[in-house]
Amino acid sequence: MKEFFTIGEISRLFGINVQTLYYYDSIGLFQPSERSSGGQRKYAFDKIYALASIRYMRKLGYSLDEIKDYMARLNVNITLDNLKHRSIMLKRQWEELLSIDMVIQRKIRFIEEQMKGLRVEEVCVRRYPDRRYIEIGREEILYHHDSFYFYPTIAFYIDESKSFGAYLYPDNEESISKIPEYQIKVIPEGDYLCGYHLGAYETVTQTIRKIRLSRPDLKLSDLTVNFNIVDQFVEHNNENYITNIQVRILGTNREGTGSFR
Known part of the structure; x- marks a missing residue:
């Protein structure tokens, strides 16, 4: 396995736009291990796990600010508490989405029924x-x-x-x-x-x-x-x-x- 990856290689490995990785660097969320004399970003192998964690938390719906905060104090107890809290929040959001869909379906049924054969x-x-x-x-x-x-x-x-x-x-x-x-x-x-x-x-x-x-x-x-x-x-x-x-x-x-x- 390679010791270092370029930003292009990290981009292809994770399917993330290079501009996104530049942005992660600028906000201190995911930064290179070192830079070459020409300013080229170089990422050590263990950085892969950090980016995988960021991607994981993004898929769970966390904001970049939340991820940055959690990554700074990551341990199993904090992670479990965060995941439990996130699960509760997602269930609430799901219930809200179901309620919104019910409104949409009600509107569709009402209009279609009333318009049927309307003169x-x-x-x-x-x-x-x-x-x-x-x-x-x-x-x-x-x-x-x-x-x-x-x-x-x-x-x-x-x-x-x-x-x-x-x-x-x-x-x-x-x-x-x-x-x-x-x-x-x-x-x-x-x-x-x-x-x-x-x-x-x-x-x-x-x-x-x-x-x-x-x-x-x-x-x-x-x-x-x-x-x-x-x-x-x-x-x-x-x-x-x-x-x-x-x-x-x-x-x-x-x-x-x-x-x-």
């Missing part, structure tokens, strides 16, 4: 079961609320007044069970007059009025429930936003009661 010009009556949501409140606090980012958004309109909620789209019951019960509200089961708004939210109230006026034979709730299907999170052009508008049917104007099952 923007359609106004129809549909029956829905009870639907749960997290109450958020006024727009002033909307953007501070994590649920706004984690679940599909619902906007509740009464005339020009509006408030918001986060739709608990049929999801893993285990994840919903972690939400405090007092935060969960219900959109009641029933028949709803449904339509769509295509475009910016600033003009959604005009579409609400058109949908309500399209069925003068129906007694409708004062409350309009809007589900954001295509929103600012998936589309940069607000003219392409799609909102599902739903108004609960209370009965008919002719009979006073009605069933639309």
